[in-house]
Amino acid sequence: MKILTTPHMDRCIGCHSCSLACARLVNKRFSWEAAGIRIESSGGLSSGFLAKRCLACDPAPCVAACPTDCLRQRPGGGVTVRRKLCIRCGECIDVCPVDAIAVDAAGDIYVCLHCGRCVAFCPHDCLEMGSAEIQNMEGEL
Amino acid sequence: MNEDMFRVLLVNLGTGKGRVELIPGRSSALGGSGLAALLFTTYGDPVRPWNDVQQPFILAVGPLTGLFPLMSKTVSAFKSPYHNQYTESHAGGRSALALRFAGYDALVLQGQAATLSCLNISGHQLELKEAGFMAGMNALAAGKVMRRMFKGNSGHRSMLRIGQSGEVGSAMACINVDTYRHFGRLGGGAVLGNKNIKGIVIQGDGNYPLPENKGYPLLFKKVHEMVTDTDMLRKYHNLGTPANLESLNDLQSLPWRNLQQTADAQIEGITGERFADDTLLRNGACSGCPVGCIHIGYVRERFEEKDNRYLYRQVAYDYEPIFAVGSMLGVTKTFDVLRILDILEKVCLDAMSAGVALAWATEATDRGLLSRKETLVPLRFGDATSYMAAAMHLGTGSNEFYRLLGQGTLAAANSYGGSDFACVLGQEMAGYATGEVFFAAQALGFRHSHLDTGGYSYDQKHKEKDVDAAVSFLLQDEPGRCLLTSMVSCLFARSVYSEEMLAECLEVTGYPEMASNLEALGEKIRRHRWQLRFATGFNPDEITLPKRFYKVSTWKGPIDAAYLDTLKSEYGQRIRQLVEKEG
Numbered sequence A: 001m002k003i004l005t006t007p008h009m010d011r012c013i014g015c016h017s018c019s020l021a022c023a024r025l026v027n028k029r030f031s032w033e034a035a036g037i038r039i040e041s042s043g044g045l046s047s048g049f050l051a052k053r054c055l056a057c058d059p060a061p062c063v064a065a066c067p068t069d070c071l072r073q074r075p076g077g078g079v080t081v082r083r084k085l086c087i088r089c090g091e092c093i094d095v096c097p098v099d100a101i102a103v104d105a106a107g108d109i110y111v112c113l114h115c116g117r118c119v120a121f122c123p124h125d126c127l128e129m130g131s132a133e134i135q136n137m138e139g140e141l
Numbered sequence B: 001m002n003e004d005m006f007r008v009l010l011v012n013l014g015t016g017k018g019r020v021e022l023i024p025g026r027s028s029a030l031g032g033s034g035l036a037a038l039l040f041t042t043y044g045d046p047v048r049p050w051n052d053v054q055q056p057f058i059l060a061v062g063p064l065t066g067l068f069p070l071m072s073k074t075v076s077a078f079k080s081p082y083h084n085q086y087t088e089s090h091a092g093g094r095s096a097l098a099l100r101f102a103g104y105d106a107l108v109l110q111g112q113a114a115t116l117s118c119l120n121i122s123g124h125q126l127e128l129k130e131a132g133f134m135a136g137m138n139a140l141a142a143g144k145v146m147r148r149m150f151k152g153n154s155g156h157r158s159m160l161r162i163g164q165s166g167e168v169g170s171a172m173a174c175i176n177v178d179t180y181r182h183f184g185r186l187g188g189g190a191v192l193g194n195k196n197i198k199g200i201v202i203q204g205d206g207n208y209p210l211p212e213n214k215g216y217p218l219l220f221k222k223v224h225e226m227v228t229d230t231d232m233l234r235k236y237h238n239l240g241t242p243a244n245l246e247s248l249n250d251l252q253s254l255p256w257r258n259l260q261q262t263a264d265a266q267i268e269g270i271t272g273e274r275f276a277d278d279t280l281l282r283n284g285a286c287s288g289c290p291v292g293c294i295h296i297g298y299v300r301e302r303f304e305e306k307d308n309r310y311l312y313r314q315v316a317y318d319y320e321p322i323f324a325v326g327s328m329l330g331v332t333k334t335f336d337v338l339r340i341l342d343i344l345e346k347v348c349l350d351a352m353s354a355g356v357a358l359a360w361a362t363e364a365t366d367r368g369l370l371s372r373k374e375t376l377v378p379l380r381f382g383d384a385t386s387y388m389a390a391a392m393h394l395g396t397g398s399n400e401f402y403r404l405l406g407q408g409t410l411a412a413a414n415s416y417g418g419s420d421f422a423c424v425l426g427q428e429m430a431g432y433a434t435g436e437v438f439f440a441a442q443a444l445g446f447r448h449s450h451l452d453t454g455g456y457s458y459d460q461k462h463k464e465k466d467v468d469a470a471v472s473f474l475l476q477d478e479p480g481r482c483l484l485t486s487m488v489s490c491l492f493a494r495s496v497y498s499e500e501m502l503a504e505c506l507e508v509t510g511y512p513e514m515a516s517n518l519e520a521l522g523e524k525i526r527r528h529r530w531q532l533r534f535a536t537g538f539n540p541d542e543i544t545l546p547k548r549f550y551k552v553s554t555w556k557g558p559i560d561a562a563y564l565d566t567l568k569s570e571y572g573q574r575i576r577q578l579v580e581k582e583g
C-alpha cells in the first residue's frame, strides 16, 4: 500500500492547505495541530519549511507502545487508528522517533493515516502518494 | 463559536494582566473591519490623541478566517500617528489564523508597558516579558530573538515586531508580520512603540470543532479549485503584483522621479518579468492561502574586497514597494531596488511612504530647498547607495529633518518648502498615476489606500468625464470591500468572493443570519467606519491636492484640473452625507 510522501518540500510555500485539509476532512477539526501533516518553519520563514508527518514504520514502534490496540500496524507501514480505544495515555507520542503524532490539550492524538486526501490541496505538488523506499532515497522530508 | 458573542482578549499593558471579554454584536459587526470599529467605539476615545496610552491597538479577524482559502488577513485598527484619526491597516502572514486558533476574534492592547517588552499570547497563555535589551533592534533581528525567547509552536504562530522607526515614533513606521508581510501604512509601528511593545507572539495552538454539515467541505473544495485551477488569481501566482509595473508604464500611469513623469523607457530594468528572471528565489504564502503571492528575491553582497566571499539576504518584493523605491526614485536595477527594500525592512518603515518621501526630498534638493546639512547624504534620482543610507536615516530619525520627514512629506514640506510637489494624497501616494478618479479616491479614501475602492481601475477603463458616474462608482464599490475586510478576506480574492459566494460560505459555516443580510451589513460597517473617522477629526474639505497632481499626463492626456476638483469636492460631500444621514 502506498504511503503519503513529501518529495518536494523544497517547493513548499507554507500555506498550510495540507494540514487544514487533513484537519477538516480526516479529523473533522478546525486547527493547525489536529492534522496528520503539520508544516513547520525550519527556523523562521526565510529558511523554508518541513513537514512533520508519519514516515510509515514497519514494524511501528508506536503500535508496540500502544497499550490498548488503538494503534494497529497498517499494511505498507504506519498505523491505523481506532479512536474509541484510545485512553489518552500518550505512550505513542514519546516513542515516535520523528515526532509525527500530535496531541491536543484534551489528550486526543492525531497521526497520518496515509489516506492521501491532503495531496490534492497542495498548490505546489509537494506531496505524493508513493513508497517508503523512494521517499528515503530521493525525497525531501 | 457561532454565538452572537465575540471573544476578545483585552490586555492591560500597564499591569501585564488581561481578561477575555465576551462582546455581543457578531451578527451586525461581523468581524475584521466591523469588529475593529465596534471595539474602537468601546475602548477608544475619539478626542484624546493617538499617543495617549489609553488608546487601544486592535487586531481583529472574521467569521470566515481560516475556514476558506484566502480568508487570511488581520485588520489592525488604531488612532494613527500620521493624521491623529481612526484608521485600519491590514496584513496576512500567519497572523489571522494564529489569532483564530488561539481562540480569539480580536486582541485589544490598552495602556503602556513599563519598559520595552514583548507580549506572548495563546489560548492558555498571556505573558508580558521585559525586553529592554531589544531597544534599537532592527525588525529582522527582533524576529530572530523572539524565536529564541518564546520556544515551541514553530510554524503555528505569528510574530509581529517593530524596528527602530516604531521606537522613535515615525508616522511611517510599520509592523513586520512573519518577516515578509506588514501592517504597512499609517504608523501602526509607532503605536506599538508608544506602548513599549517591541513584539507580539500569537500562538495558534487551539483545536476546534468544524461546522457539522456536508456542504462545508464541498464548498471549500469548490473555492479552492476556483483559486488554484482557474485563471482568476493566476496573476498573483505567476509574476505577482509586479506584473503591473510594465502595464502601468505603458498606460502612462506609473509615477517616476517624484511624479515628474508617468512613463519611462527605463522600465525595462524593473518589470515583473525582470524581477522574476533575475532575483526570484522562491514564493511564500499567508497561512490558508494556496495562491502564494509572496515573491521573495535576494541580495548578494561581497564582504571581502580581495577574496570572493559573499553573503546573501532574502527580500520580499511587490508592485507597490518597487514603484516606491524603484520608479519613484529613478532606481532602475532590480538588485538596487531590493537593497533599498532590505534596509526599509530592517528599520521597519512602510516602503511606499518612505519611497515617496525620499522622492520629494530628492526634488527638494534639486531645487535647492534642502542641502546636505539636512539630508546627510547626496540625494540624486537613481543613486541607490545614497537612498540606502537615507532610508536608514529616515527610519532611525537621525536628525531633525529626517524626524520631521518621518511625520509625513507634507510635514517636512511645510517647514522647508516644496509642498507643491509633495506626492501626498491623504498620505504618500500609491503607485497609480491613473488619473483624476484615483487621485480623488486616494486623497479621500478611508485608509487613503488604493484598495479602499477601485478608483485606479475605473480610470483605466473610463475616458469620459462624468463626475456623477465616477463618484457613484466609488461609493458603490466601498461596502462590498468592507464586507471582505470584515470576513477577513485577502482583497486579491475579491473576484472569487462575490456577495453571493460570501453568503454561501456564511450559510455553511453556521451564520445564516449574516448570510441573509450582507448588503445592509456592508453599508452599516462602511458608515460606522466613516463615523469614527469624522469623530476623530477627518474633514474632506481640509484635504488639498498638491499642484504636482495637476501637472500629470496619463493615457487620457493632461489632468483636467476642473474635473479633478469637482470630483474631489463631490466625493467629499457624498462621504459626509453618508455619515450625516439618519438611521
Ligand code: SF4
Residues within 6 Å of the ligand: A053, A054, A055, A056, A057, A058, A060, A061, A062, A063, A077, A078, A079, A095, A096, A097, A098, A099, A100, A101, A111
Ligand atoms: S507515527 Fe511515528 S512511530 Fe508510528 S509509524 Fe508513524 S513514524 Fe513510525
Ligand code: SF4
Residues within 6 Å of the ligand: A004, A021, A022, A023, A026, A035, A036, A037, A053, A111, A112, A113, A114, A115, A116, A117, A118, A119
Ligand atoms: S494522508 Fe490523509 S491522514 Fe495523512 S496527512 Fe494527508 S490527509 Fe491527513
Ligand code: SF4
Residues within 6 Å of the ligand: A011, A012, A013, A014, A015, A016, A017, A018, A019, A039, A049, A051, A121, A122, A123, A124, A125, A126, A127
Ligand atoms: S499544501 Fe503544500 S505548499 Fe502548502 S504547506 Fe502543505 S506542503 Fe507546503
